[in-house]
Amino acid sequence: MSASSTSVRRRKVFYIPGYDPFPPRRYRELYRTEGAAQAGISDYGLHVEAGGQDGRFGWHASGLIDDTRVTADFEVLLWSDIVRDSMSNSIPATYWQLLRTSWTYIASGTLRRLAVLPKGPLIAALFPIGVLLLQFIVALLAAHLVGWALSSVLRALALWAIGDGAVARWGAALVYWGPFFVIAVLVLRWFKANDNRIFAYYLMHDFAFSAAHNGATPPELQTRMDSFRDIIAAALQDDYDEVLVVGHSSGAHLAVSILADLLRAMPDLPARPALSFLSLGQVIPMVSFLPDAHKLRADLQFLSERDEIVWIDVTAPGDGCSFALCDPVGVSGVATRDKQWPLVFSAQFSRTLSPERWQELRRKFFRLHFQYLCAFDQPHDYDYFQITAGPLTLGQRYAGRPPSKSRIDVAVSKYTSVTP
Structure with a gap:
């Protein structure tokens, strides 16, 4: 497994946004403001400053959590121009x-x-x-x-x-x-x-963008995803303790295909850095259920079987824009006996947000779709900022954590073929 027994001191985080035309600085500002709020609530240290290089957008975070200093380099993998x-x-x-x-x-x-x-x-x-x-x-x-x-x-x-x-x-x-x-x-x-x-x-x-090619990846987007794969592969050769890929909303199914292609291209992936994948608020069935989504279904099946990666899928019934607690591999009809991932559980908005905060947000559907990236005033075991700037790998953090009992993992899709 890629989750090692030693703590994380240096992490690389790749954030893949969903279908979003806005500039990437909004993600840095969201992380900065919400991270400060969560650090105040949970009593740990978190400092964020601007970063990025070679024309790529990112930021640096330094966390002091459980008496351990961790640095995290963030990079947003952009497709907002598309x-x-x-x-x-x-x-x-x-x-x-x-x-x-x-x-x-x-x-x-x-x-x-x-x-x-x-x-x-x-x-x-x-x-x-x-x-x-x-x-x-x-x-x-x-x-x-x-x-x-x-x-x-x-x-x-x-x-x-x-x-x-x-x-x-x-x-x-x-x-x-x-x-x-x-x-x-x-x-x-x-x-x-x-x-x-x-x-x-x-x-x-x-x-319309998802349906334009009946579930197949548009050529211009595939070219961009290939570029993302190369960037992540380069990070795996660097001196990091964990490389964490975060795919939010539509970015989750992009991340699935990018990581599947990466593991196919790197069959001898070293044990360190740990390779982790966190999918948040995913809408994978909107694409994987379409007739020509053969590649995505094949990637879901392949990724779900790999020992080299840890895949955690977090949604919440309170998020009306995601397929809450739907195992994307299971409902797409491509689960095999060798399936290991993802571990599916709920962020439990109605419990991890105070009653006052929940009442304030529960009808703000688009805001709730981004709550996974924000502070919780009654946090349980999901904390985006400890995941990204804390001393544990994703695999360590959720080792032994059972999936949500109410998850849906039965095959639902009419189309289950993984080849054209």
Whole structure:
């Protein structure tokens, strides 16, 4: 096993974000502010400062936990430019994405299988479809009402001035249809401009990106993932005690494929540094259940069997944007007798957050999806900052820890093939 009996003094952490167009400094600031809060609650030391080299973004953390000084070098593996490019669609293109993505999930039977799992991610997937359709209807109604009002006024004036006739009817029709399309477009543009409060366009682009290739990895993303693999492989040759890969949300299934390819390419991986993988708030079934996700399913199966890695999967029923307590290998139908990973357990938001804090956050769905990276005011055995800046490897920290009893590990996916 890659979890050694000695403590960690120097760690490399690679963070792979989900489908996120924002600049990477937000992750450093989140770590800095939330880490300080957690250190104050749990009474340990944590210092964070800017870092990064060779044009890559990262930061340095120094923890004093259990009387042990640990340094951690963080690096964000960026694909936000790919995300931004995929979100640069026009309004008509977004509605075309809606139709195409809906058809992909419905016609393949994937939507029906996903409905068996916790409903949060399915609701999150249906939310942008429902909202965008509602916005389209509202735009049409607004255009109709304006056009009807203008044409009615013109028709009344025409009746008073020249009486009823073809000129009056044609004029009323022109006044109706002339502004109709202008009003509809303006309303739709207004909705899109205010999507930072609704997130309908954002979520639509997210699910459309996953479904665009029926579960296969887009070529430009695969190229980036190959680059990430090389960066992680280089760290494994350095003087670290642990190399920890953290994949959050959509970043979890990217991490699965990156690490599977890395282990295939490095069959004689040294025992040190320990190689660890922490998946947080994963949405893997949204991709692995699709017909052409052969590669991802093969990577899930391969990674679940390896002795060279420790894989811990943390979700929470309170996070409506993740497949809470779903074993991604098991539900994807690719578990074998040799399966060892992941260890699946809950971050238990309703218990690890105080009642007041839980009431404050429980309806802030997007904020809760990032809670794994934040402070808990009643922490149990999950503490992101002790995991990343503490003296224990991931394997040591959770050695002997049983999985959550309510985890779901039965095969659900219709598509289970690992080869095309």
